[in-house]
Amino acid sequence: AQSVAQPEDQVNVAEGNPLTVKCTYSVSGNPYLFWYVQYPNRGLQFLLKYITGDNLVKGSYGFEAEFNKSQTSFHLKKPSALVSDSALYFCAVDGGGSYIPTFGRGTSLIVHP
Amino acid sequence: EAGVAQSPRYKIIEKRQSVAFWCNPISGHATLYWYQQILGQGPKLLIQFQNNGVVDDSQLPKDRFSAERLKGVDSTLKIQPAKLEDSAVYLCASSPQGLSTYEQYFGPGTRLTVT
Numbered sequence: 001a002q003s004v005a006q007p008e009d010q011v012n013v014a015e016g017n018p019l020t021v022k023c024t025y026s027v028s029g030n031p032y033l034f035w036y037v038q039y040p041n042r043g044l045q046f047l048l049k050y051i052t053g054d055n056l057v058k059g060s061y062g063f064e065a066e067f068n069k070s071q072t073s074f075h076l077k078k079p080s081a082l083v084s085d086s087a088l089y090f091c092a093v094d095g096g097g098s099y100i101p102t103f104g105r106g107t108s109l110i111v112h113p
Numbered sequence: 114e115a116g117v118a119q120s121p122r123y124k125i126i127e128k129r130q131s132v133a134f135w136c137n138p139i140s141g142h143a144t145l146y147w148y149q150q151i152l153g154q155g156p157k158l159l160i161q162f163q164n165n166g167v168v169d170d171s172q173l174p175k176d177r178f179s180a181e182r183l184k185g186v187d188s189t190l191k192i193q194p195a196k197l198e199d200s201a202v203y204l205c206a207s208s209p210q211g212l213s214t215y216e217q218y219f220g221p222g223t224r225l226t227v228t
Contacts, residue, residue, distance in 0.1 A: 004155075032215065043117070043204060043219035044156070051215065090155055099144055099208065099215070100169050103155035 002027040002095040004104035012110050013081045021076040021107045027095030033074040034101065035065055038088040047089075050074060061085070081111045115139065117220035119205050125226045131193035134223045138186070138207030144168075145182055146217065147190050148204040156204055162188065195227045 003026045013019045025031055032051050036044040048059025050067045058064045065076045076089060088108050092101040118137040126132050138145050143164050148156035159178065160170040164185040173180070177196070182188040192199055202224050206217040 034216065036217075036219075041221075043221045044206075044217075046216045046218070049216055092155075094215075097215070099163075100158060100161055101217070103148075103157075105153075105155045 002093055002102050004091050004093050004102055006089075006091055006104035006107045008107050009105075010108045010110065012112065014112050015083050016080050019078050019081045019085070019109065019111070021089050021091075021109060023074045023076065023091030023104060024072050025074065025091070025093040026072065027093055029096030031067075031072075031074075032094040032097055032101075033065075033067060034092040034094075035059065035063070035074075035076050036090045036092065036103075038090065038106070040087075044090060047076070081109075083111045083113055085109060086111045117205055117207055117218050119203075119220035119223055121223055122221065123224050123226075125228065126195055128197055128227055129194040131191065132195055132225065133189055133191045134203050134205075134225075136188045136190070136205030136220060138188070138205070139218055141209065142207035142218070143185075143210045144208040145188050146204075146206040146208070147180055147188070148206065150202045150204055150222070152201070159190070192225075195225075197227050200225055200227045 005024045034049045035047040038044045055067045088106045091104045094101040145162045147159045150156045159173045160180045161168045162182040165182045180190045202222040204222045205220045
């Protein structure tokens, strides 16, 4: 069975500071990893994904994530946070390319002016 | 490109009543998903279609939930009879085939309240 853990329910950061939202996973087979963002009263939007290749992947809105196989992690990062980044962030994993992803519980990111 | 469409956006029903949700995926997307998102939790997959065939429905409560995908395009999800614990947002998503293009496009969701 595949699973995702987002250990922080909430992350608080000041505008302009770097941010990190953590994600660890457990799968059998090669992991396919995703980050999605959910703004209030809206559906989830794709941010970025790791399928294969470079461990550092870049996505929308200046976000990036680093795949670390030994630590089974896929943390989301941004060098300089904006107030508009405040939203709910979900990590998802698909083990082996089954097209059946499992989502984490989500992390609420709050960026303070 | 039009996004994933869902209707209705909101629905309030009493327990034991029935309800149906509709989803129109992005044109050409072979894979369609229905998720249940309870407040404070991540989306939980209910059913996945590949074209008009079911790929996975292991987490669908089949005694009360049913879903179909007509001609490999639109899909409906039905709950009959509804229970209080079915109150959630029901999300539809679609995805093109192929690992290089593998990402999900989500609709705005239908917020169901069962009283």
